[in-house]
Amino acid sequence: EGIEAGKKAAAIEAVNALIKDGQVIGIGSGSTIVYAVERIAERVAAEKLSVQCIPTSFQARKLIHDNGLILESLENCPVIDIALDGADEVDAELNCIKGGGGCLTQEKIIASNAKDFFIIGDTRKKVESLGTHWKKGVPIEVIPMAYRPIQLQIEKKLGGSAELRMAHRKAGPVVTDNGNLLLDWKFQNITDWDYVNGVIKMIPGVVETGLFIHMAKAAYFGTADGSVSIRK
């Protein structure tokens, strides 16, 4: 339906505009990136491109492999030319909430080691300020033994509520690709995301936050009718 068409339009537009022969490409996680990887594979075959793909999750690894693309590692390719990823929300300054799919830590590592980082998504993700569309809170990856004091620290320092993300088809909490747990922090009235990100990151036991502040170079948003807008 409309949302999938929007995701696909954004993904194809971005791949057509940004992917070039010889690139090392960071491949994000989630559902939108699937369309991007399928388009990359199409272009590689049609144009005989040589690209190397670095995954941001087990899902991304499997997606790269299943689409016949070259699966590479940060050991071999520590400098990434371009990283492509989805997001849960993107504000007017290109700050993102990511981690809805629980892959934020490896996603942020890849994005931070890329020369350029681009977001792709349907127009639901395009907002003026964070929290407008995405109501599930900021995902935070934490060391399992510390999740409870971290919850208390975040709530004491920043308000809101930090909830342990529970699995649906496995008993107990979601366990990330890195063997950690996730908190989803439901916030109120936040404007200084740089400050908030720093406060959360400094709490011992916090591995990473889903706040990607001033990291994206541009965001491609697709609508149901196939049109794409670019926020730079």
Ligand code: DER
């Ligand atoms: O978990 C993530 O950060 C994903 O990129 C996610 O936020 C985007 O997922 P979607 O493309 O399925 O909306």
